Amino acid sequence: MHYEAKKLENCFADAENYEYRIAISGERFSRLLAEQPEAELRVNERLRRPTFIAALPDGTRIKGELAKELIRVIYTPEKVATQKAAFEAWLSGLE
Numbered sequence: 001m002h003y004e005a006k007k008l009e010n011c012f013a014d015a016e017n018y019e020y021r022i023a024i025s026g027e028r029f030s031r032l033l034a035e036q037p038e039a040e041l042r043v044n045e046r047l048r049r050p051t052f053i054a055a056l057p058d059g060t061r062i063k064g065e066l067a068k069e070l071i072r073v074i075y076t077p078e079k080v081a082t083q084k085a086a087f088e089a090w091l092s093g094l095e
Contacts, residue, residue, distance in 0.1 A: 001094040008072070016075040018084070020091070026052060026064040029071060032094060033062065058083050 001023050008017040022029060030052040033039045040055045043066070050066040060083045064071035075083040 001091060003088075003091055005088070014077040016077055016080040016084075018073045018075070020071050020073060022069055022071060022091070024069065025066065026068050026071065027066040029064065030054070030066065056087075058086065060087055 003023065004021040005018050008015075008019050010017060030041060030043055033052070033054045034041050036056075038057045041052060042054075043052045044050060045066070052062075052064055052066060054062040056062070059076040059079065061074040062071055063074070073084075073087060075087075
């Protein structure tokens with residue numbers, strides 16, 4: 001899958017937050033995450049803007065709105081290089 005990534009700025013010096021523009025909706029992306037046995041996924045459809053939050057075993061967290069093609073990925077500062085490489089490799093392999 002094609003995606004665009006950019007690092008998000010915030011007030012925490014060691015924050016590793018990235019925004020990804022993906023080629024599918026957040027709802028479809030959350031269904032792909034649900035197929036991953038190691039991902040812990042929560043979907044909240046009661047909100048005005050329904051959202052999902054996923055946690056991967058390596059500490060990576062993924063958040064997004066079901067209706068949008070944007071997701072926010074939070075990596076742990078100690079493992080950002082390996083987490084980012086693994087997530088982007090998985091993302092690139094999606095159809």
